[in-house]
Amino acid sequence: MELDTGAAVTAMTKADFMRIFKSEPQLQKTSIKLKTYTNEVITPLGQLQVKVEKGTETFYLPLLILDKGSNPILGRNWLSSIKIDWSQINKMSIDPPDYAAKIKILTSTYADVFSDGIGTIKGIQGTLVLKNDFRPKFCKSRPIPYALKKKVEQELDNLERQGIISSVKSSDWATPIVPVLKANGDVRLCGDYKTTVNPNLYAEKYTLSRMEDMLAQLEQGEKFSKIDLRQAYLQLPLDEASKSITTINTSKGLYSYNRLPFGITSSPAIWQKTMDSVLQGIPDVQCNQDDMIVTGNTDEEHYQKLHSVLRRLQQHGLKANLQKCSFFQPKVLFCGISITKDGLHKTEDKIKAVTEAHPPTDKTQLRSFLGLVNYYHKWLKNVAHIAKPLYNLLQDNKHFSWSTECQKAFETIKSMVASDKVLMRYDRDLPLRLATDASPYGLGAVLSHVTREGDERPIAYASRTLNKAEDIEKMAKSCSGCAMSQPDPLLTPLHPWRWPDKPWQRIHIDYAGPFLNFMFLVIVDAHTKWVEIIPTATSTSSATINILSTTFARYGIPEQVVSDNGPQFTSEDFRAFISSNGIKHTRSAPYHPATNGLAERMVQSFKNAMKAAKHDEGSMNLKLARFLLAYRNSPHSTTGESPASLMFGRLLRTRLDICTPSIQTHVTGKLQKQEQHHSQASPRTFSTGDHVLVRDYRGYERWQHGQISSQTGTHNYEIEISPGVIWRRHSDQIVLASNPVPPPQVTVITLPVASPIRPQDVQIPGQSSTITSPETVSLKVGKVILLNQKFFSLC
Structure with missing residues (x-):
């Protein structure tokens, strides 16, 4: 470990700990924060008690574990406990990395x-x-x-x-x-x-x-x-x-x-x-x-x-x-x-060039000075505002006259350049924060990192002066009389709520009433558009909490509740109720109902529906129930689905379902009709070798003679029509033949290949007649097959 009497504690990185002890450190939480010589705050990962032996003595001392750093540090807390006798220490050295060899x-x-x-x-x-x-x-x-x-x-x-x-x-x-x-x-x-x-x-x-x-x-x-x-x-x-x-x-x-x-x-x-x-x-x-x-x-x-x-x-x-x-x-x-490694610094030669500069005597020298200053504008906060008198001297229609105001700006800029301000290097893993500022003379901004300790460290400064048009606009906007009498500003662009990922994640609540001698708490789920409307005699915080507790028992506790700024939603009791249930409470801006537009719109729809049902039979509760059932079962214009189907995955059963047969009933009826139609038919079976008539779909003859050769299924058969010719048919396409016909005889005549012949020259064995035909046939294969006294050529 490296001895550092300037360090109050003893610490090492997690990587060094695992390299030395070959195991993960069992860390305990600590509130200690460390600060480096550059004022950077370091938060340790934790601490643990380690066993330290010195001769025959044993100590259990705290060791801080850091995320990153250099060599392990032996601090004053260990030194005061161990009480090392320095006279017995002959030599302590640290071997720096051998950069020369590399x-x-x-x-x-x-x-x-x-x-x-x-x-x-x-x-x-x-x-x-x-x-x-x-x-x-x-x-x-x-x-x-x-x-x-x-x-x-x-x-x-x-x-x-x-x-x-x-x-x-x-x-x-x-x-x-x-x-x-x-x-x-x-x-x-x-x-x-x-x-x-x-x-x-x-x-x-x-x-x-x-x-x-x-x-x-x-x-x-x-x-x-x-x-x-x-x-x-x-x-x-x-x-x-x-x-x-x-x-x-x-x-x-x-x-x-x-x-x-x-x-x-x-x-x-x-x-x-x-x-x-x-x-x-x-x-x-x-x-x-x-x-x-x-x-x-x-x-x-x-x-x-x-x-x-x-x-x-x-x-x-x-x-x-x-x-x-x-x-x-x-x-x-x-x-x-x-x-x-700590950041970005100005160089000494450029700092010296600025700090030793003499006041400019003309515009050329002033431009040169401001150009040099501009090189380090990222280090200089609001430098454009401070340098406004100097920039004014560069205007074409202005005579160069160095005033006291110019000298003050000149000296202020020189002191800013000479400061030891260090800009933090950009770190993609740290969050950014942009702060802006405006004055009657210029605009300024600073881009900073928020460190892991919560501190802000600047990355860069930016500023510029206002041009002539912006100066006029600034003057017009600074008129207090105009500001007090101006109308409402233009509407800002709509920023819609994000659609929640699941039901009952974010709910919107609002009170409607007094209406029909009641107050009504309206609850709308932002995901499904499911609505709960509960009448209540009062709209106090305790009544609101009771209604929400009952509703939460039915659907669960939401992650977020959106409401207006009514006293029942801003009371300490309601805040405690929201906090104890781990709910995020979002309130709309005063006199801006559009923020809670989902609940506000539901209040209007509910009131219109109840007014329309004024002359219907039934009590107020019955009319409310009818409205809720119809609303929950109707497709919503935003989602295209009904609130019930998104909430429960199904539609709610209504009286209309009595008039509409279910799918199960419809399919069962159709199947029963199909079975009745086919129940009148008598089954037909055939055996191998049966002579049958088979349905022919090729030409004018509807049936062909054949013989059952095999059964391939309950109602499917293979039928031999002629030697080598097999048809597959369903039993509905087969009937038993009353007069079996033997298979046709095949006569094969062998002729020389590609020899032209005439049909009348072909003699059929066992036959006294010859084939007559007006056409001459040229064969490419040396065989002619005669089937059923019909002439075929093979090519």
């Missing part, structure tokens, strides 16, 4: 990624697309400062030696160069393409990731690694058609780029699209142009993702600048923001 493995495994020179992406080429009406533009070279001329020429030679550029004799395009001095003293050559190529170029349509989106993807990281790609754009080859477009004009002549150059309007989108495809599928990795940031929930996960990223760079031929890379850092700079 970094050495990474740099040696992927040595080609960190080698000198500029990489070349494999299998991908950049393409520049010109507009249809493009016009090539040729510009002469610009003079270069003498102090930079040698460095520029050396850089040109270096780029040509590496194959980044190639010397050309002539070109339709020529762009002057702009040398940019880097921090290490080297120069970067950029073409001034805004004067030549960019106006003639179709910009690449690829959405660049917002800074907020990239930072949100790093939510769970504890440590961070940053990889800097060497001369990023120059690692992407161009296709042949695009090379001549990028020609630059220098003091040494014309050169065309073989790689994607800086300064082209499409270069950022082309490069970002390329890197997104290279890194696709690797989580917790974000790339912003030439900078990549890698993180992980644990050091091991972080290490494995670094392997994945570097392996992907190696496969695609990309190279990184090891001197600008950093690994396993608690703090990294990314997109101009300092990132730690």
Whole structure:
């Protein structure tokens, strides 16, 4: 355990406990809350008593178990109980993770990624697309400062030696160069393409990731690694058609780029699209142009993702600048923001630039100051409102005059930027809370996380000033006289109640009356539209509770009750009744009956029905019963089903059912008629070998002779009509033959295959006559079969 005399308690994570003791901790509840040095509140999962031995002494001490954290902490509560003799302690040390060994493995495994020179992406080429009406533009070279001329020429030679550029004799395009001095003293050559190529170029349509989106993807990281790609754009080859477009004009002549150059309007989108495809599928990795940031929930996960990223760079031929890379850092700079596990911080250089700024003397300096402040607008609450005097100075029709009000706003903004406010990193598992604010001069908002301890920590602030139209509208709305005399506002959009999932889940209640010398408690189930209407002499809380208790005994206790603000529904007795039964009570807004519209509408329907039945016979209770029976059994316009069928799964039996026979009675009657019709028929059976007449449905002859060959069912038989010809028939299609006819004789005549014959040439054995026919038959098979003196040919 790690000794921490600043910690009041002893604690370890659940994962460490299970790793050490090989079992789940048997936790007890605790009200203790911990606070870190960054004022973050941590709620332990629980605590347990553990056995601690020191020499011959044994102690049972409390150990807090946390959801996550670092090393186990030995706090003051254990130290005061154990009373360690520090003079006997020779040495205490903690071995930090061996990051150096891991970094050495990474740099040696992927040595080609960190080698000198500029990489070349494999299998991908950049393409520049010109507009249809493009016009090539040729510009002469610009003079270069003498102090930079040698460095520029050396850089040109270096780029040509590496194959980044190639010397050309002539070109339709020529762009002057702009040398940019880097921090290490080297120069970067950029073409001034805004004067030549960019106006003639179709910009690449690829959405660049917002800074907020990239930072949100790093939510769970504890440590961070940053990889800097060497001369990023120059690692992407161009296709042949695009090379001549990028020609630059220098003091040494014309050169065309073989790689994607800086300064082209499409270069950022082309490069970002390329890197997104290279890194696709690797989580917790974000790339912003030439900078990549890698993180992980644990050091091991972080290490494995670094392997994945570097392996992907190696496969695609990309190279990184090891001197600008950093690994396993608690703090990294990314997109101009300092990132730690605790949140997002402003960088010291930008804070210094704001706090040391002098009051602006013209609009240009003021715009520069506000632009720098705007970079950190997420940290500054209501900055647009505070900076209103400064923004007013930027208006076109306003003379620049620095006033006391401007100076006050200027100093306030500088102090806000200099504050040590830390923004919490976005966590998708935590709820969000948005707070908004408005003033006569601007609008403001803050987006916060609600931590597991219930605290709010800001993620970002937002604000802006009002434009002229909004200023006029604000003034009109601030007129108190107009506000006091205005009519009711327009109706808000309808927000219907959610239809409950089951019966008697949410009920709506309301009182109707006094009506017919009674008060009536109307209860409507929101799911089934089932209605209960109970007359009562009074509408007090006690009477309401008694009625609801009886109703709940019949149908069960609902989850939610909706009512108006009547005194019987707002009394302490009714609140206690609702609370004791675990019911959620929702009351409508005063003078807004539409909130409890289901009960209100039922009250109207009930009153109209009772008025219509005024002259009917019977007591009031009988008329109410008739209404309820008819209503419960009628299809509802909303559900399409009757309340009874949704409540009980069936319709209620009424007097109309006496007039309508049931399905059982109807089916039974039909079956009895069918049995009577068939009872008059006498059964017929046949035996194998019986000669019968069989119904023939093919032609004009209704019956054919045959012989029963087998019985296949109670009334089904197979009958042999002729050798090899079997028919299946029902007994209703068979009758006994009075004159049995023997099966027909078959005479087979063999002839040569495909020999044309005439019927008159065919002699039938045992017959004196010949077959006569005016037609000549050509056979494809060498057999002719004569059945019943009829001529057939087989093909």
